Amino acid sequence: MxxxxxxxxxxxxxxxxxxxxxxxxxxxxxxxxxxxxxxxxxxxxxxxxxxxxxxxxxxxxxxxxxxxxxxxxxxxxxxxxxxxxxxxxxxxxxxxxxxxxxxxxxxxxxxxxxxxxxxxxxxxxxxxxxxxxxFSLRTAGHAELIDDLQSEAADETAKYFDAALKYLDTVPSGRGSKMNEIVLLIAAGVAANEQLFTVGKAAENTQLGSRATVSRTKGDLEDNGLITTEKVPTDVGRPRLRLLPPEETEITSEADFKDYLDDLKAALQ
Missing domain, CATH: 3.30.870.10 (Endonuclease Chain A)
Known part of the structure:
Protein backbone atom coordinates (compact mmCIF):
# COMPACT_ATOMS: atom_id res chain seq x y z
CA MET A 1 0.00 0.00 0.00
CA PHE A 135 29.78 11.35 13.70
CA SER A 136 30.24 13.16 17.03
CA LEU A 137 28.34 16.32 17.92
CA ARG A 138 31.11 17.24 20.38
CA THR A 139 28.72 19.03 22.70
CA ALA A 140 26.56 18.61 25.75
CA GLY A 141 22.84 18.10 25.44
CA HIS A 142 20.52 20.83 26.69
CA ALA A 143 18.99 18.62 29.39
CA GLU A 144 22.40 17.40 30.54
CA LEU A 145 23.66 20.94 31.05
CA ILE A 146 20.47 22.11 32.73
CA ASP A 147 20.61 19.14 35.12
CA ASP A 148 24.21 19.98 35.99
CA LEU A 149 23.36 23.62 36.55
CA GLN A 150 20.54 22.60 38.88
CA SER A 151 22.96 20.52 40.95
CA GLU A 152 25.97 22.86 40.85
CA ALA A 153 24.40 26.31 40.64
CA ALA A 154 21.29 28.23 41.60
CA ASP A 155 17.99 27.09 40.12
CA GLU A 156 17.70 30.56 38.56
CA THR A 157 20.78 29.92 36.41
CA ALA A 158 19.28 26.72 34.99
CA LYS A 159 15.94 28.47 34.47
CA TYR A 160 17.47 31.34 32.52
CA PHE A 161 19.62 29.02 30.40
CA ASP A 162 16.54 26.99 29.50
CA ALA A 163 14.69 30.22 28.66
CA ALA A 164 17.51 31.27 26.33
CA LEU A 165 17.39 27.95 24.46
CA LYS A 166 13.65 28.32 23.94
CA TYR A 167 13.88 31.99 22.92
CA LEU A 168 16.69 31.93 20.37
CA ASP A 169 16.21 30.37 16.94
CA THR A 170 19.90 29.63 16.42
CA VAL A 171 23.13 29.68 18.45
CA PRO A 172 26.24 29.20 16.30
CA SER A 173 28.71 26.94 18.11
CA GLY A 174 32.39 27.24 18.82
CA ARG A 175 35.09 29.84 19.07
CA GLY A 176 34.45 31.12 15.57
CA SER A 177 31.07 32.47 16.68
CA LYS A 178 30.66 35.44 19.00
CA MET A 179 27.14 34.55 20.19
CA ASN A 180 27.86 30.93 21.03
CA GLU A 181 26.77 28.47 23.72
CA ILE A 182 29.40 29.70 26.20
CA VAL A 183 28.07 33.25 25.88
CA LEU A 184 24.57 31.86 26.46
CA LEU A 185 25.71 30.08 29.61
CA ILE A 186 27.43 33.20 30.94
CA ALA A 187 24.33 35.27 30.13
CA ALA A 188 22.24 32.89 32.24
CA GLY A 189 24.79 33.27 35.04
CA VAL A 190 24.60 37.05 34.72
CA ALA A 191 20.81 36.99 35.02
CA ALA A 192 21.04 34.83 38.16
CA ASN A 193 24.07 36.70 39.63
CA GLU A 194 25.92 33.37 39.59
CA GLN A 195 29.61 32.94 40.36
CA LEU A 196 31.92 32.53 37.37
CA PHE A 197 33.52 29.51 39.07
CA THR A 198 30.18 27.66 39.18
CA VAL A 199 29.36 28.43 35.55
CA GLY A 200 32.81 27.27 34.46
CA LYS A 201 32.48 24.08 36.47
CA ALA A 202 29.14 23.25 34.81
CA ALA A 203 30.64 23.84 31.36
CA GLU A 204 33.59 21.59 32.15
CA ASN A 205 31.46 18.86 33.78
CA THR A 206 29.36 18.52 30.63
CA GLN A 207 32.26 19.13 28.19
CA LEU A 208 30.50 22.20 26.83
CA GLY A 209 33.80 24.03 27.20
CA SER A 210 36.78 24.37 29.52
CA ARG A 211 36.94 26.74 32.47
CA ALA A 212 39.64 28.62 30.58
CA THR A 213 37.28 29.12 27.64
CA VAL A 214 34.53 30.35 29.97
CA SER A 215 36.95 32.72 31.70
CA ARG A 216 38.29 34.04 28.40
CA THR A 217 34.77 34.61 27.08
CA LYS A 218 33.84 36.38 30.31
CA GLY A 219 36.82 38.68 29.84
CA ASP A 220 35.81 39.53 26.27
CA LEU A 221 32.24 40.32 27.32
CA GLU A 222 33.41 42.44 30.23
CA ASP A 223 35.91 44.35 28.07
CA ASN A 224 33.03 45.22 25.74
CA GLY A 225 30.77 46.40 28.55
CA LEU A 226 28.29 43.56 28.11
CA ILE A 227 28.66 42.21 31.64
CA THR A 228 30.18 43.36 34.92
CA THR A 229 31.61 41.37 37.82
CA GLU A 230 32.23 41.80 41.51
CA LYS A 231 34.62 39.98 43.81
CA VAL A 232 33.19 37.53 46.33
CA PRO A 233 35.43 36.85 49.36
CA THR A 234 36.18 33.22 50.20
CA ASP A 235 37.50 31.63 53.40
CA VAL A 236 40.56 30.28 51.59
CA GLY A 237 42.35 31.49 48.47
CA ARG A 238 41.60 34.23 46.03
CA PRO A 239 38.16 35.88 45.86
CA ARG A 240 35.80 34.53 43.23
CA LEU A 241 33.90 36.61 40.72
CA ARG A 242 30.14 37.08 40.62
CA LEU A 243 28.60 37.67 37.20
CA LEU A 244 26.38 40.76 36.97
CA PRO A 245 24.53 42.67 34.25
CA PRO A 246 26.14 45.72 32.70
CA GLU A 247 25.57 49.04 34.42
CA GLU A 248 22.05 50.45 34.05
CA THR A 249 20.71 47.01 33.05
CA GLU A 250 18.34 45.24 35.41
CA ILE A 251 17.24 41.63 34.98
CA THR A 252 14.41 40.70 37.30
CA SER A 253 12.19 38.70 34.95
CA GLU A 254 12.31 36.45 31.91
CA ALA A 255 11.16 39.39 29.77
CA ASP A 256 14.14 41.43 31.00
CA PHE A 257 16.41 38.50 30.20
CA LYS A 258 15.09 38.23 26.65
CA ASP A 259 15.76 41.95 26.16
CA TYR A 260 19.29 41.38 27.46
CA LEU A 261 19.79 38.51 25.01
CA ASP A 262 18.62 40.76 22.17
CA ASP A 263 21.17 43.38 23.25
CA LEU A 264 23.93 40.76 23.41
CA LYS A 265 23.05 39.40 19.98
CA ALA A 266 23.04 42.88 18.44
CA ALA A 267 26.36 43.80 20.06
CA LEU A 268 28.08 40.56 19.03
CA GLN A 269 26.98 40.41 15.38
Missing amino acids: VNTTTADTPADALDSILQETSAEATLVTTSTDVLAGLADGLASPRHDGENLTVISIPSALKDVRDDYIIAGKLADSGVTLRAAEGDLSNYLVDDTHIWTLIPTASTTVVTRADETTADHVREITDTIAQDSEE
Whole structure:
Protein backbone atom coordinates (compact mmCIF):
# COMPACT_ATOMS: atom_id res chain seq x y z
CA MET A 1 0.00 0.00 0.00
CA VAL A 2 1.28 3.48 -0.92
CA ASN A 3 0.02 6.66 0.72
CA THR A 4 1.07 10.27 0.10
CA THR A 5 0.68 13.06 2.66
CA THR A 6 1.98 16.60 3.01
CA ALA A 7 3.27 18.33 6.14
CA ASP A 8 4.02 22.01 6.64
CA THR A 9 7.58 21.37 7.85
CA PRO A 10 10.09 18.52 8.10
CA ALA A 11 9.54 18.61 11.88
CA ASP A 12 5.79 17.97 11.42
CA ALA A 13 6.47 15.18 8.92
CA LEU A 14 8.99 13.43 11.17
CA ASP A 15 6.82 13.84 14.25
CA SER A 16 4.09 11.92 12.45
CA ILE A 17 6.48 9.27 11.08
CA LEU A 18 8.17 8.65 14.44
CA GLN A 19 4.81 7.84 15.99
CA GLU A 20 4.49 4.93 13.54
CA THR A 21 8.01 3.47 13.50
CA SER A 22 8.92 0.17 15.06
CA ALA A 23 11.75 -0.35 17.56
CA GLU A 24 14.65 -0.08 15.09
CA ALA A 25 14.66 2.51 12.32
CA THR A 26 17.14 4.36 10.10
CA LEU A 27 16.83 7.83 8.62
CA VAL A 28 18.92 8.63 5.55
CA THR A 29 19.01 12.27 4.46
CA THR A 30 21.11 14.93 2.77
CA SER A 31 18.99 17.79 4.13
CA THR A 32 19.99 20.04 7.02
CA ASP A 33 16.32 21.04 7.32
CA VAL A 34 15.35 17.40 7.80
CA LEU A 35 18.01 16.99 10.48
CA ALA A 36 16.79 20.13 12.24
CA GLY A 37 13.22 18.84 11.99
CA LEU A 38 14.34 15.55 13.49
CA ALA A 39 15.90 17.40 16.41
CA ASP A 40 12.60 19.14 17.07
CA GLY A 41 10.69 15.88 16.75
CA LEU A 42 12.97 13.99 19.13
CA ALA A 43 12.70 16.83 21.66
CA SER A 44 9.10 15.75 22.16
CA PRO A 45 8.52 13.36 25.09
CA ARG A 46 6.55 11.18 22.64
CA HIS A 47 9.73 10.06 20.88
CA ASP A 48 12.98 8.33 21.81
CA GLY A 49 16.07 8.48 19.62
CA GLU A 50 17.89 5.59 21.28
CA ASN A 51 16.79 3.13 18.58
CA LEU A 52 17.18 5.52 15.65
CA THR A 53 20.24 5.69 13.39
CA VAL A 54 20.73 8.73 11.15
CA ILE A 55 22.99 8.60 8.11
CA SER A 56 23.76 11.86 6.34
CA ILE A 57 26.43 13.62 4.32
CA PRO A 58 29.28 15.25 6.29
CA SER A 59 28.39 18.81 5.25
CA ALA A 60 24.81 18.54 6.56
CA LEU A 61 25.98 16.98 9.83
CA LYS A 62 28.57 19.72 10.30
CA ASP A 63 25.89 22.37 9.71
CA VAL A 64 23.86 20.77 12.49
CA ARG A 65 26.85 20.55 14.82
CA ASP A 66 27.54 24.24 14.23
CA ASP A 67 24.18 25.26 15.73
CA TYR A 68 23.93 24.53 19.45
CA ILE A 69 20.13 24.77 19.45
CA ILE A 70 19.93 21.81 17.04
CA ALA A 71 23.01 19.93 18.23
CA GLY A 72 21.98 20.06 21.89
CA LYS A 73 18.55 18.58 21.11
CA LEU A 74 20.12 15.74 19.13
CA ALA A 75 22.67 15.12 21.88
CA ASP A 76 19.84 14.76 24.41
CA SER A 77 17.92 12.34 22.17
CA GLY A 78 20.51 9.56 22.14
CA VAL A 79 20.25 9.20 18.36
CA THR A 80 23.23 7.61 16.56
CA LEU A 81 24.68 9.81 13.82
CA ARG A 82 26.78 8.49 10.95
CA ALA A 83 28.47 10.30 8.05
CA ALA A 84 28.49 8.80 4.57
CA GLU A 85 29.91 10.04 1.29
CA GLY A 86 28.14 9.72 -2.04
CA ASP A 87 24.62 10.22 -3.33
CA LEU A 88 22.02 9.65 -0.64
CA SER A 89 18.25 9.85 -0.83
CA ASN A 90 15.85 11.16 1.84
CA TYR A 91 13.92 8.36 3.51
CA LEU A 92 13.25 6.57 6.78
CA VAL A 93 12.92 2.78 6.95
CA ASP A 94 11.96 0.29 9.64
CA ASP A 95 10.98 -3.40 9.49
CA THR A 96 7.73 -2.88 7.59
CA HIS A 97 7.59 0.64 6.13
CA ILE A 98 9.55 3.07 3.98
CA TRP A 99 8.80 6.78 4.27
CA THR A 100 10.23 8.81 1.40
CA LEU A 101 10.73 12.49 2.29
CA ILE A 102 10.51 15.16 -0.39
CA PRO A 103 11.48 18.43 1.35
CA THR A 104 10.38 21.43 -0.70
CA ALA A 105 8.31 24.45 0.40
CA SER A 106 6.34 21.84 2.34
CA THR A 107 7.39 18.27 3.03
CA THR A 108 5.74 15.50 1.05
CA VAL A 109 5.86 12.02 2.58
CA VAL A 110 5.30 8.92 0.48
CA THR A 111 4.60 5.93 2.74
CA ARG A 112 4.97 2.37 1.47
CA ALA A 113 3.79 -0.46 3.73
CA ASP A 114 5.48 -3.52 2.30
CA GLU A 115 7.73 -5.85 4.32
CA THR A 116 9.47 -7.27 1.24
CA THR A 117 10.36 -3.83 -0.08
CA ALA A 118 11.31 -2.65 3.40
CA ASP A 119 13.68 -5.62 3.78
CA HIS A 120 15.33 -4.75 0.46
CA VAL A 121 15.73 -1.08 1.41
CA ARG A 122 17.12 -2.05 4.80
CA GLU A 123 19.76 -4.23 3.12
CA ILE A 124 20.83 -1.27 0.98
CA THR A 125 20.76 1.00 4.03
CA ASP A 126 22.85 -1.46 6.06
CA THR A 127 25.49 -1.40 3.31
CA ILE A 128 25.54 2.40 3.42
CA ALA A 129 25.87 2.26 7.20
CA GLN A 130 28.80 -0.17 7.01
CA ASP A 131 30.65 2.26 4.73
CA SER A 132 29.89 5.25 6.96
CA GLU A 133 31.66 6.66 10.02
CA GLU A 134 30.24 7.60 13.39
CA PHE A 135 29.78 11.35 13.70
CA SER A 136 30.24 13.16 17.03
CA LEU A 137 28.34 16.32 17.92
CA ARG A 138 31.11 17.24 20.38
CA THR A 139 28.72 19.03 22.70
CA ALA A 140 26.56 18.61 25.75
CA GLY A 141 22.84 18.10 25.44
CA HIS A 142 20.52 20.83 26.69
CA ALA A 143 18.99 18.62 29.39
CA GLU A 144 22.40 17.40 30.54
CA LEU A 145 23.66 20.94 31.05
CA ILE A 146 20.47 22.11 32.73
CA ASP A 147 20.61 19.14 35.12
CA ASP A 148 24.21 19.98 35.99
CA LEU A 149 23.36 23.62 36.55
CA GLN A 150 20.54 22.60 38.88
CA SER A 151 22.96 20.52 40.95
CA GLU A 152 25.97 22.86 40.85
CA ALA A 153 24.40 26.31 40.64
CA ALA A 154 21.29 28.23 41.60
CA ASP A 155 17.99 27.09 40.12
CA GLU A 156 17.70 30.56 38.56
CA THR A 157 20.78 29.92 36.41
CA ALA A 158 19.28 26.72 34.99
CA LYS A 159 15.94 28.47 34.47
CA TYR A 160 17.47 31.34 32.52
CA PHE A 161 19.62 29.02 30.40
CA ASP A 162 16.54 26.99 29.50
CA ALA A 163 14.69 30.22 28.66
CA ALA A 164 17.51 31.27 26.33
CA LEU A 165 17.39 27.95 24.46
CA LYS A 166 13.65 28.32 23.94
CA TYR A 167 13.88 31.99 22.92
CA LEU A 168 16.69 31.93 20.37
CA ASP A 169 16.21 30.37 16.94
CA THR A 170 19.90 29.63 16.42
CA VAL A 171 23.13 29.68 18.45
CA PRO A 172 26.24 29.20 16.30
CA SER A 173 28.71 26.94 18.11
CA GLY A 174 32.39 27.24 18.82
CA ARG A 175 35.09 29.84 19.07
CA GLY A 176 34.45 31.12 15.57
CA SER A 177 31.07 32.47 16.68
CA LYS A 178 30.66 35.44 19.00
CA MET A 179 27.14 34.55 20.19
CA ASN A 180 27.86 30.93 21.03
CA GLU A 181 26.77 28.47 23.72
CA ILE A 182 29.40 29.70 26.20
CA VAL A 183 28.07 33.25 25.88
CA LEU A 184 24.57 31.86 26.46
CA LEU A 185 25.71 30.08 29.61
CA ILE A 186 27.43 33.20 30.94
CA ALA A 187 24.33 35.27 30.13
CA ALA A 188 22.24 32.89 32.24
CA GLY A 189 24.79 33.27 35.04
CA VAL A 190 24.60 37.05 34.72
CA ALA A 191 20.81 36.99 35.02
CA ALA A 192 21.04 34.83 38.16
CA ASN A 193 24.07 36.70 39.63
CA GLU A 194 25.92 33.37 39.59
CA GLN A 195 29.61 32.94 40.36
CA LEU A 196 31.92 32.53 37.37
CA PHE A 197 33.52 29.51 39.07
CA THR A 198 30.18 27.66 39.18
CA VAL A 199 29.36 28.43 35.55
CA GLY A 200 32.81 27.27 34.46
CA LYS A 201 32.48 24.08 36.47
CA ALA A 202 29.14 23.25 34.81
CA ALA A 203 30.64 23.84 31.36
CA GLU A 204 33.59 21.59 32.15
CA ASN A 205 31.46 18.86 33.78
CA THR A 206 29.36 18.52 30.63
CA GLN A 207 32.26 19.13 28.19
CA LEU A 208 30.50 22.20 26.83
CA GLY A 209 33.80 24.03 27.20
CA SER A 210 36.78 24.37 29.52
CA ARG A 211 36.94 26.74 32.47
CA ALA A 212 39.64 28.62 30.58
CA THR A 213 37.28 29.12 27.64
CA VAL A 214 34.53 30.35 29.97
CA SER A 215 36.95 32.72 31.70
CA ARG A 216 38.29 34.04 28.40
CA THR A 217 34.77 34.61 27.08
CA LYS A 218 33.84 36.38 30.31
CA GLY A 219 36.82 38.68 29.84
CA ASP A 220 35.81 39.53 26.27
CA LEU A 221 32.24 40.32 27.32
CA GLU A 222 33.41 42.44 30.23
CA ASP A 223 35.91 44.35 28.07
CA ASN A 224 33.03 45.22 25.74
CA GLY A 225 30.77 46.40 28.55
CA LEU A 226 28.29 43.56 28.11
CA ILE A 227 28.66 42.21 31.64
CA THR A 228 30.18 43.36 34.92
CA THR A 229 31.61 41.37 37.82
CA GLU A 230 32.23 41.80 41.51
CA LYS A 231 34.62 39.98 43.81
CA VAL A 232 33.19 37.53 46.33
CA PRO A 233 35.43 36.85 49.36
CA THR A 234 36.18 33.22 50.20
CA ASP A 235 37.50 31.63 53.40
CA VAL A 236 40.56 30.28 51.59
CA GLY A 237 42.35 31.49 48.47
CA ARG A 238 41.60 34.23 46.03
CA PRO A 239 38.16 35.88 45.86
CA ARG A 240 35.80 34.53 43.23
CA LEU A 241 33.90 36.61 40.72
CA ARG A 242 30.14 37.08 40.62
CA LEU A 243 28.60 37.67 37.20
CA LEU A 244 26.38 40.76 36.97
CA PRO A 245 24.53 42.67 34.25
CA PRO A 246 26.14 45.72 32.70
CA GLU A 247 25.57 49.04 34.42
CA GLU A 248 22.05 50.45 34.05
CA THR A 249 20.71 47.01 33.05
CA GLU A 250 18.34 45.24 35.41
CA ILE A 251 17.24 41.63 34.98
CA THR A 252 14.41 40.70 37.30
CA SER A 253 12.19 38.70 34.95
CA GLU A 254 12.31 36.45 31.91
CA ALA A 255 11.16 39.39 29.77
CA ASP A 256 14.14 41.43 31.00
CA PHE A 257 16.41 38.50 30.20
CA LYS A 258 15.09 38.23 26.65
CA ASP A 259 15.76 41.95 26.16
CA TYR A 260 19.29 41.38 27.46
CA LEU A 261 19.79 38.51 25.01
CA ASP A 262 18.62 40.76 22.17
CA ASP A 263 21.17 43.38 23.25
CA LEU A 264 23.93 40.76 23.41
CA LYS A 265 23.05 39.40 19.98
CA ALA A 266 23.04 42.88 18.44
CA ALA A 267 26.36 43.80 20.06
CA LEU A 268 28.08 40.56 19.03
CA GLN A 269 26.98 40.41 15.38
